[in-house]
Amino acid sequence: MTVGSASLPSGLPRIPRDTQISEHVLNTLAGEHPLTVLRGPRGYGKTSAIVTWLRSEGHRHPTVYVTLSTASNELAGFWAELRSGLERADLLGASASDSDPHAEVTGLLAERSEPLVLIIDDFHEAGLKHGAATIDDEMVDLVRQNDQLFLVVGSRTLRALETTGALSVEAAMIGPADLRMTGPQVHDLATRLGVTITMDQAQQIAVDLGGWPSAIRAGLMRAVSGVDGEGEGGTLVDGSLVDGYIATMVRDLRFENVRSFLLRTAIPEQFDIEMARAIAPEGNTVRILRNVRAAGLLSERHTVEGQMYSYAPAIRNALIRVMRESRPELFREVHLALMNLSAANKDPGETLTHAVHAAQWTTAMDVIERQWARLLTHQPLTLIAAARMFPDDLVAANARLRVAVDYVEGALDPHAPDSIWAVPDYTTINSIIEEDRSGAGDPERDESLVLLQWGISSLLGGNLDTSVYAFSRARERGLISPSDTGALQMGTVGLALVHALNGEPDLALRWLEDSTLQDRIQHAQPEDARDIALVAASIARALAMVDAAHPGADEAVATMIEPRHRDELWALTVFIRAHHAVLEGTTDRIFRQTNHLRAALRHIARGSLVEAVLSSTLVELLLVAQMPGVAREVSDRYDGNPVAWAAIAKVHLTDRTFGEAISYATKSLDSGGSRRAAVECQVILASAHHALGNLTEARRAFATAVRLAQATGQRRPFFLMQRYVFETLAGDDARIHQLWPGAEGAPVQQPAPLADEMQTLTMREAQVLRALEVHAGPVGIAHDLGLSVNTVKTHLRTIYKKFGVSNRNEALAAAEHGIHQA
The missing domain is CATH 3.40.50.300 (P-loop containing nucleotide triphosphate hydrolases)
Structure with missing residues (x-):
């Protein structure tokens, strides 16, 4: 041809008419x-x-x-x-x-x-x-x-x-x-081709295919022809087309080590250079990785663990399908290498997944046996998927696999956040349950045993809803099988314990009255620490009665059976005694319980839910012991976990930093903790807003606390509130007044001499006393309340007289004294 400025060169290939080039x-x-x-x-x-x-x-x-x-x-x-x-x-x-x-x-x-x-x-x-x-x-x-x-x-x-x-x-x-094509480019090309897709769908296509222009264009053209549409003109990724592209690309590769690298590294969702060396050892791994990344097949991300590489989802899936068809032996070989890597990194979920894909059933079963609690509480979806890949004969012979296949999915809440708590080794508790079930047959086949162990692991791991589900299923098995009364009784006591820990004393006490459980309790030896049902029942009863400020709380706490082992169940008894001492304890008793809490924390796994509960109770005890500085140091150590936020809110309420008290109480409520914490935080909000003069917000929070307390049976949280504030917000409603701990003759600590006088404050006097916390004299109070200075002085003289004090500081001290003693 003649080459000139107006001529196109010869030999140009044909290209699609609707080509999208940036x-x-x-x-x-x-x-x-x-x-x-x-x-x-x-x-x-x-x-x-x-x-x-x-x-x-x-x-x-x-x-x-x-x-x-x-x-x-x-x-x-x-x-x-x-x-x-x-x-x-x-x-x-x-x-x-x-x-x-x-x-x-x-x-x-x-x-x-x-x-x-x-x-x-x-x-x-x-x-x-x-x-x-x-x-x-x-x-x-x-x-x-x-x-x-x-x-x-x-x-x-x-x-x-x-x-x-x-x-x-x-x-x-x-x-x-x-x-590579972007979402907007995909959307623009689809519009020109007459394919109706949303921008979100276009973005998804670009992500799934890694922006691969030919595959995207082919998929859209197929939609135009109606071969693979989803409705009128709609389509996403055509898997067969992608597979075709990938298969052709793999066939075209001249070097076997590069072909093997692509197929092997497609198995993990992402990998780093060390993993690539382990699963694709053929050839110079670093050089091949560099070339594949440079070719645009791999995306690279900078993470805290270093450089991570991954294929676009559709490309990865296509590579895996090509490998299964052409090199099926690679699949198990790579998963075996990944299994060994995961085991070295102590990741049970990953190890289990790769073990079942590699058909290493003994290893997979060993992971399930050793890491059962962690898999249930932190990686249940992984456990379910792995259990379903086991051969049917192995599933039929193992209770844990049957529970994973038949029950676990029913307990999952897709909207629940991942558990933040560490999973301690519950070997002692589980072995006690196994001993209790020793007459039920082969432990490997005992589904009731596995359900009970699941319930306890979930309970101590903070998954209370899952724990209820597991104990309910165990109880159902006991109801269906009259000979399995142990499952019925343990399931029942488990439900009582879960509801007690969740701050639902009414439900807990109701389960404890179940006739089958009462039959076991009545026939057991008194204070038999070897009977786990008896131990758990005594713990649940004591906690429920303390939360309800029940007249029998003293006796329930005194007769609580202490487990023989220093485990999480034992730690709950320490928590309950301290929880009770806040209401009932003398100064000596409070200091003694403080030391017990500190000692118990040394036995408990760091980062566990039980540790958070013990530390939060320690903060409350220190506040009652009038050691706010030490309480603040303890609470600051645990700031960051939801249980601690309620305790920190109590510290700020005591410090009269009401804005911070409101902030932490709100954070705790938003985290979705126990019902007990919810009532406590609403009481804190009501008290803090009342102190700031936000009466509308105070009444709203108080009303929520009252509704929760009436629904659950909670009374104890109202002790966080000064008595005169409670009386002010309760008004004339006799039903609300019954919620005050000690009402109806409940044996709480004898009120201080000032408490009766505090109850006689009028509404206006209560407002003046509250304003006195903020202002040093009558002028500021008068300005806030819209009263004359002389009227405020009259109210102050009356308050001082009723309290038997002579100045502002003494009046505030008397009011503060009423937080736990009025």
């Missing part, structure tokens, strides 16, 4: 850079970008387009193919039989005095078997020596032409990130 790519190609490199995997639109640019430009320079074939894999073949392209463009005459293509091509390109754009497509074929470095060096030298030569290459692989060439000449690089 303006950035077209502008880069039009930039007249001495060297321009387009790099991306097959189907990434390199050729389409070049042809679109050539068709859209008013070319100022003659252009030659050459596509390389496998003949260029050898050094001589490359120069021969390049010479043929120049010959077709009438830049070289017909070659003689003894001519040297290398000399002719380099001579022409080095000596040309007029501008020439040389486009070499499929440049990855150049010197693939021999001479790649030589070719790259010579082409860079030609561009560097002749300022009339403009070289554009399209390649699938990273070459020295791109890396070292950019150091020698001005170069423009168009990589996979520039070529």
Whole structure:
């Protein structure tokens, strides 16, 4: 052909009519850079970008387009193919039989005095078997020596032409990130093709396919033809098309180690260089990883664990399907390597998943046996998926697998946040339950035993709803099987204990009155610490009665059976005694319980729910012991877990930093803790808002606390509130007044002499007393309440007289004294 400024070069391939090439790519190609490199995997639109640019430009320079074939894999073949392209463009005459293509091509390109754009497509074929470095060096030298030569290459692989060439000449690089399609581009192309999709769907297509232009365009074209639509013109990712692209790409790979690397590394969702070395040991792993990433098949993320690599979802799935069809032995081999890695990293969920995929059933069962509690509380979906992959005969023979398959999914709340608590080793408690069930047959087949152990693990791990579910299922099995009264009784006492810990004393006491449980309690030896049902029942009863400020709380706490082992169940008895001492304790008793709490914390796993409960109770005891500074130090140590937030709110309420008290109480409520914490936080909110003069908010919070207390049977939390504030907010409602701990003759600590006087304050006197906390004298109080100064002085004299005090500080001290003693 004749090369001219208005002519297109010969040999341009056909491209789709609706090609979506970004303006950035077209502008880069039009930039007249001495060297321009387009790099991306097959189907990434390199050729389409070049042809679109050539068709859209008013070319100022003659252009030659050459596509390389496998003949260029050898050094001589490359120069021969390049010479043929120049010959077709009438830049070289017909070659003689003894001519040297290398000399002719380099001579022409080095000596040309007029501008020439040389486009070499499929440049990855150049010197693939021999001479790649030589070719790259010579082409860079030609561009560097002749300022009339403009070289554009399209390649699938990273070459020295791109890396070292950019150091020698001005170069423009168009990589996979520039070529891949974005969500808006997908949406725009779909609109032009007449396919109706939303922008969210377009974004999802781009993400699933990693922006792979050819696969996206093919999927949209299929939707146009109605082959794979979802409704009128709607489509997402066509798996068969992606599989076809991937299969072709894998077949086209010349090196087995690269093919193996792609298939192997597609199995994990993401991997780092060390994992890549473990699962794809063939060849130079680092170099292969670099080349695959440079080709645009892998995305790279910077994480706290280092560089992580992953395939786009649809590409990864296609690679796995190709591997299953062509190299099924790799699947188990890679999962076996990943299993060993996960075991070394002490990740039971990952270890279990890879073990079942590798058909390592003994290892998988060993993980389930050793990590049962952690899997249930932190990785239940992983456990379910793994259990369902076990052979049917193994599932039938193992109770844990049957429970995982038949029960666990029913307890999952998809909206519940992941548990933040550490999972201690409950070996002691579980062994006691196994001993209790020793007459029920083979422990490996005892589903009731597994359900009970699940209930306890969930309870101590903070998953109270799941614990209720597990204990209910165990109880149901006992009801269905009359011979299994142990499951019925233990399920019942488990439900009582869960409701007691959740701050629902009415429900807990109701379960404890169940006839089957009462039969066991009545026939057991008194204070038999070996009977776990008796121990758990005594703990549940004591806690429920303390929370309800029940007349029998003293006796229930005194007769509570202490477990023999220093485990989490034992720690609950320490918590309950301290919990009770806040209401009933003398100064000596409070200090004694404080020491018991500190000692118990040394026996409990760090980061566990039980540790958080004990530390929060310690904060409350320290506040009652009038050691707010120490309480503040303890609470600050645990700031960050939801249980501690309620305790921190109590510290701020005591410090009269009411804004902070409101903030922490609100955080605790938003975290969705126990019903006990909910009542406490609403009482704190009511007290803090009342102190700040926000009466509407105070009444709203108080009303919520009252509703929760009436629903659950809670009374104890109202002791966080000063008695006169409680009386003010309760008004004339006799039912609310019954919620005050000690009402109806409940044996709480005898009120201080000032308490009766505090109860006789009028509404206006209570408002003046509250304002006295903020203002030092009658002038500020009068301004806040809209009263005259003389009226305020009259009210203050009356308050001082009723309290038997003579100044502001004594009055406030008397009011503060009423928090726990009124």
